Amino acid sequence: MNIIKSAFVSIICSSAFFSTSAATLPEAAPVVVKASMKYYVSEAGHDSNTGLTQEKPFRSIQRAADMTKPGDIVYIMNGVYTKDEPTANILTIDRSGKEDAWITFQALPGHSPRLKSKNWNAIKVEGASYIVIDGLELEGNADNIKLDYALAQKDNKNNPATSGNGIYICQKGEQKPHHITVSHCKIYKFCGGGIATSHADYVTIEDNLVYENAFYAPYGNSGISTYQNWNSDASTACKMIIRRNISHHNQNLVPFFAVGDITDGNGIIIDDLRNTQNNSKLGQYKGRTLIENNIVYGNGGRGIHVYCSDGVDIVNNTVYMNSQHPKITEGEISVVKAADIKVFNNIMYASKGRPANSIHDANGTVFDYNLVFNGKFTGSQEHNIIDKNPLFTDEAKFDFTLQQKSPALEAGTSSLRATRDFLGVQRPQGTAVDIGAFEKKQ
Template sequence: MPKVYYVSSEGSDRNSGLDKNAPFKTIQKASDLTRPGDTVYVMNGTYKSTLSNSILNITNSGQPNAWITYKAYPGHKPKLESKGWTAIEVRGASYITIDGFTLVGNNDNVTLDYAISQKDNLNNPLTSGNGIGVVPLYQSDTIYPHHIVIRNNHVSKFGGGGIYTYSADYVTIENNTVHSNAWYAPYGNSGISNYQNWNFDRQPGYKMIIRGNTAYDNKNFIPFYQVGVITDGNGIIIDDSRNTQLNSELGQYYGRTLVENNIVYRNGGRGIHVFESDAVDIINNTTYQNSQTPNIQDGEITAINASNVQVYNNIIYAKTGLPANTISDASNVAYDYNLIFNEAQFTGLTLNNKFGQDPQFIDPSAGNFTLQAGSPAVNKGGGLTAGTDVRNVRRPQGASVDIGAIEIDDIQIPDNFTRQGSRQADILRGTVRADILEGKGGNDTLLGGAGNDLIVGGVGYDSLVGSRGNDTLVGGRGRDIFAFGYGHGQDVIQDFEDRQDQFDLPNNLRFDDLIIRQQRQDTLLKIDQRNFILLENTRSTQITETDFR
């Protein structure tokens, strides 16, 4: 019969560990006793490592129908503090789940000056410790790890990597928060990394999965010792699945890798980096202002020395002055149905990608990447899509899948004002919030207010006034008039009908004051080099003085 072991920082390794009132003191004690099907519950407390030992070194394996699970006791939040090489290490084990731990590294005890002084010291765990590692066990025969799940953990402040795999297969890394790692090691670490995947078998389909994670503020301050410059600090990296580095003899990896529903922002390296790897699908992620390290200028989502990479339905919000992406020495790479904003450059075909439209996050400075009502990412996904979002909300909630990691209910937006008109001639006024105004039938007047509004005219001759904020205006059928508040955001018109709809310019502006530019399939109207109006699916040659009242 499978056993349940209990661990508490107030326990004793002389206890039985089989009762929550007689727990072990160390997680390692329980781990050493585990057999297939066992569960180790870890209760509240702080568990610390030594310089030479991990807090938890897992070598006992489960079986396909009897995994071994290490899990926070229900309602508890055990904390693992490590100054050693790796806080939790899976070494050659298989069929293992690690669930619900808070892991904290040694960054708070290290200064940058000290880390710089140790840049040539490859044997210092104080600067180079890692959070969770999955690695082989080297004996007379190498035992490779496989079938591992790492979920619901909070991993921060490790000088080395946050969560990493090396020579492993069938690993799922999901719903973890991974931040402020990779600062001080000379190894070129990142937040989440798959390195040199190994073939447990040659079955097709997804075998390595990174989904639902939040990765931010992972960066390198110390150069990679092999090249003498800073190279990494990525949010997520799929690295050398071709197994060409370090004289690897593993050969080409045959599985596919799925990177899905992750929120990746303000990392020093790229947001999601595919390097010397193949067969990777990057779907419904949100990346925001990565490549913060000055000498890393590759942008958000990359495919370098790679092939068979599919990048679909991602929000790609570039750091100012940097490209959205980099494709280099790569083949069979597709970017489609992505929303791309603030980029200095985009490499690839336009296809169904959307450009020049702010995704309208609620509060990215506070890490809130929920879409506001009227976001151009809502209901605009297509092609390869995720079945749920980062919160496990079913997709789609509206007419189509939303682009990015978070799916919103476009019918019921919390805390926002929603008003629908009748079939008569209505006047609908918004508030200072993000409003949804829908005129339905009739000749309506819709006034957005100060928020980022979605204004839908419906059938009839409607007047749509965006006012302040980044507004989305949909005139619907009929001759519509679009008016705007210049200087208070960029508005988007989704269905301009040439020779039928017209514009009202604010503040005594004239047609001659406009700069009209083609932006891929859309037309951008600018005033004084400031983006003013984006007309979706409209040619710039269609816009003439007769379109303005």
């Protein structure tokens, strides 16, 4: 359905796609949507067209978005989509679907549209709910920015050239977003965040490739982030899901304006779900967050970071050589000012001499059934495997599948596990689940 897929976890070395070699996402069948109305957008279209057929498409995605009603789908065809006005967004989604009639924005099957952004956001979901964004490629502005310029702009919080985001999900006035899915997208080279939520609920972020973001903004952005979730209902069930994503080589090179230092550039961060910052009146978030089957590597910040948040399950992730920035010393998975955090079945492969994990002011946090290699591990649970090489198939090429003799095989727990792995393989294949994002077929 889009260009980042391959039949298996293959390695793409072409500089046209990455500045470093990188794992890619597994092949996925196109999402089939039963739509009330179908709109089509093409680089060769015109906004005076009806947009109702592939032969009469709109030119801009925004034109189609402004027509949508619950249950509609916007199919985006081949082309490069831009917006000349930097302070605007290429696409603003502010019209909501309904519980049984979501609005979908999707690459037309067989097409590979690209949104190329120098704007505040390539896509902004503003106060809308019941929205799907699927199969799109989003490219940011980082290749056009030099570090000297970004550092000179470090006190300028109103410059989209240095602070633009890929997908930003946030409130509009008093209207807060809920029930949003972002899937099968490729999001890279944004000076700000890759995928970010603020004051949202029931968000699923899955099967995305997010890399080389957050370099130049003064906002302390990361690859994937959720900030200050809100309670759209009283449910304490799992409502925020981050799974089967690849998040790599995101980092901060410009200090966060609030503290004057490098603070983030994480692969994934769950941030202030207690709602303690910026005079928030939202109150403690009641739902749980699930982070499972992600591959997170080479980030300047921590691989997975839970900060000032409670109720997070971190399960069956492969987290490799993060905390690359010298200012970040908290390792692969860190839990700070948090409670009720469960970290199970993860591979934490640290840079030599750096911590594998960090736990600070974190009551009820349990790290167990994890495999830790290279770095110092903090924790006392007895089932962790310490200082054993996980024996990846080819770590030099970021192929994190497991060799036949890996100590991670059948070493996890089924009490808290992802039922399928990164590739969709059923767990367990043997007598117990494998540790990490991949389950070895038997």
